[in-house]
Amino acid sequence: MLCSADGVETKLRRQLLIFTYHKSGTLLLTQIMQRCASHFGFVIDVRYGLVHKLDPAPDVVVLAHSLIGRAFAARPFRAVRVVRDPRDIWVSGYLYHLRCREAWCLNTNFDPSPPIVFPRVDYSFAHYAEAWKQAYLEALGGKSYQQNLKERDQQAGLDFELAGYTGRTFDAMREWWLDTPDLLEIPLESIAADFTGEVKRIFDHFGFSEPECEIAAELAAPLDIARMSDTAIEHNPHIHSRNISRWRDFLSERQTAAFERRYSELIVKLGYGLSSMG
Numbered sequence: 110m111l112c113s114a115d116g117v118e119t120k121l122r123r124q125l126l127i128f129t130y131h132k133s134g135t136l137l138l139t140q141i142m143q144r145c146a147s148h149f150g151f152v153i154d155v156r157y158g159l160v161h162k163l164d165p166a167p168d169v170v171v172l173a174h175s176l177i178g179r180a181f182a183a184r185p186f187r188a189v190r191v192v193r194d195p196r197d198i199w200v201s202g203y204l205y206h207l208r209c210r211e212a213w214c215l216n217t218n219f220d221p222s223p224p225i226v227f228p229r230v231d232y233s234f235a236h237y238a239e240a241w242k243q244a245y246l247e248a249l250g251g252k253s254y255q256q257n258l259k260e261r262d263q264q265a266g267l268d269f270e271l272a273g274y275t276g277r278t279f280d281a282m283r284e285w286w287l288d289t290p291d292l293l294e295i296p297l298e299s300i301a302a303d304f305t306g307e308v309k310r311i312f313d314h315f316g317f318s319e320p321e322c323e324i325a326a327e328l329a330a331p332l333d334i335a336r337m338s339d340t341a342i343e344h345n346p347h348i349h350s351r352n353i354s355r356w357r358d359f360l361s362e363r364q365t366a367a368f369e370r371r372y373s374e375l376i377v378k379l380g381y382g383l384s385s386m387g
Contacts, residue, residue: 125168125315126188128175128287131233131278132201134191134297135173141308141329142169148328149321158232174233176281186291187315193297194381195279195372196356196365202278203270203359207258214255219246234277245273264361271368283375296380301353304333357384 127142129135142153146169154167159176165183175190193201206214212228219229225242226235234242249257254273258266293314300307308329309322317325330336334353360368369376369383376383 122185123291123316124163124165124170124182124184124186126163126182126186127169127171128188128190129171129173130175130191130193130198130282131173131274132198132205133193134300135171137300137332138189138191139171140332141325142171144328144332145325148324149317158234159236174278174281175285176233176236177287188287188289188292189311189314190285190287190292190294191297191300192282192294192379194354194356195282195376195379196360196368196381197354198278199267199271199275199368200356200359201353202275203258203267206255206270206274207266209255215253217253219249219251221246231274233274233281263359264364267359267364279372279375282379298353301334304335305330 127138129138139153139155142151145151146153151168152166153169153171154164155171155173156163157173159174159178160172160181161178163170163181163183211231213231216228221243223239223243225239225246230237230242230245234245252260257269261269293311295307295311305326308326312322312325313319356365365384373383
């Protein structure tokens with residue numbers, strides 16, 4: 110509770126939190142909220158890496174890596190967590206890092222002097238121990254992360270990606286601990302399959318009225334991949350295909366079987382089935 114100038118207690122309004130992971134709808138959800146910001150009067154903040162304490166001022170906060178401290182919330186909240194099949198996170202991360210322009214992915218500064226921060230490492234593991242980060246820089250072998258991918262064939266590149274960035278994403282997913290009725294979990298695949306319905310569900314969970322949910326879905330409609338032109342998709346570095354589940358086209362039997370042995374608990378916990386190769 111807060112006290113106004115006349116001493117009357119007023120209830121804190123809920124902060125709207127969106128938890129995502131790399132290649133799990135971060136840009137999409139951010140853009141949806143940005144499109145709705147003017148109409149609903151949102152103030153939006155996007156936070157990367159480990160967040161120990163949220164600024165209570167923004168109405169909407171996107172937590173791009175879903176890394177939070179136990180006392181992260183400064184006021185009551187409603188939250189949405191977007192997840193995705195881990196096998197597709199792996200493939201999508203590999204494809205994205207082959208051509209993205211993110212500073213950490215192109216970094217060629219391998220100075221091991223602490224503190225090692227962005228862009229020598231990505232925000233998502235900037236909080237790791239300095240010894241870990243020094244070992245990471247050394248393992249790059251004097252080449253950027255992206256160059257390491259480009260010099261490998263597809264299977265070797267996927268293996269490198271899993272040992273690198275995507276593996277750290279799965280560490281974060283495994284360590285997820287927030288459990289509250291105020292959290293709604295939505296698969297990215299569901300948003301792709303029923304964009305309008307899932308946007309309405311998100312805004313309904315956030316406490317918006319039915320007419321407001323309709324408005325939000327209408328404002329967000331141009332972001333629906335099913336309605337995008339081929340040209341728009343071709344020029345979007347975050348989209349590789351209208352089909353967001355492509356792991357079966359990229360992963361060998363060896364890779365699929367090994368991956369499912371290693372991450373079977375996570376795959377099942379997130380609501381995805383194991384293949385016959387697992």
